[in-house]
Amino acid sequence: MVNYYSIKEPIIHEIDIKKSRFITYLIPIQTEEEFNEQLATIRKKHYKATHHCQAFILNEDSSIQRMSDDGEPSGTAGVPMLEVLKRNNLTYIMAVTVRYFGGTKLGAGGLIRAYSTSVSETLNHAKLIANATQMVIELTIEYNQVDNFNYYLEQTSTPITVLDTQYTDKVSQTLALYLGDIEPVHKELIDLFSGQIEWTEIGEQTVDVPVTSTQPD
Structure with missing residues (x-):
């Protein structure tokens, strides 16, 4: 019987869209405290980045779900990131997408696609367990x-x-x-x-x- 699906180990993947860099971290976690620690480490490493958008899911029944747009227009970053994790039936996982703004605005639709694509492409390289x-x-x-x-x-x-x-x-x-x-x-x-x-x-x-x-x- 499968209790839940997640990823085996952390993975990082980067895409460029209209000169903006989107760097996504996918990390297996067990607690919200662990999420906060990992997020703090990523923020420190990318302290010059424009945004550090986030989503995470915890528990076997995925009962804890959180997300943040971190300054992007409401609903354009954290929600699409979370939806990718949910669509793939994953839990005990966090996603952080770091954005370095390239000077060209993407619009709400473009941002949703960018954050969704960044997490999806990173998952394509991850080892699922x-x-x-x-x-x-x-x-x-x-x-x-x-x-x-x-x-x-x-x-x-x-x-x-x-x-x-x-x-x-x-x-x-x-x-x-x-x-x-x-x-x-x-x-x-x-x-x-x-x-x-x-x-x-x-x-x-x-x-x-x-x-x-x-x-x-």
């Missing part, structure tokens, strides 16, 4: 089985996240699987290795996994 309730599995195999196991990971359409790998006298892989995938994956690996594996279900945990085209709901 799904925070999901998954079963953590410890799979232990022999060294001579590792290549076949890696090939299986490359070929399977089932989303499997390798959380950790330990090399001792054998190879222990800590895997995370959606609950509905446990039985079929176990069977496939039993068949692949003729039963010569050790499979232990550690328990359910919330795990950040990469978003794939086959992401379960």
Whole structure:
């Protein structure tokens, strides 16, 4: 079960529109205090910028949402930025778009498009994650089985996240699987290795996994 979607790590992207620079920061956050700290850092770095427009969403149900036009005409910056985050079903995320005015006014429509585009393009470069309730599995195999196991990971359409790998006298892989995938994956690996594996279900945990085209709901 997916609890929420967010981004894996901070990312920065810049676009230029009619000589104005729009620099967007997307940052994963957990609290409003963290948002304020990150915003203060960005303001300090870009202290000469004309505007520092913002939006953020918190909580699994996206119940906390804030935005600011930071001096741009009302509704032309913070709202379109927030709408991009909402449209992509993201939470625990903040967006700050820094604008260095280039001398040409864009008008209300132009500003809305500029701030929306800046956040959208930055998201296109971001690594999305799904925070999901998954079963953590410890799979232990022999060294001579590792290549076949890696090939299986490359070929399977089932989303499997390798959380950790330990090399001792054998190879222990800590895997995370959606609950509905446990039985079929176990069977496939039993068949692949003729039963010569050790499979232990550690328990359910919330795990950040990469978003794939086959992401379960």
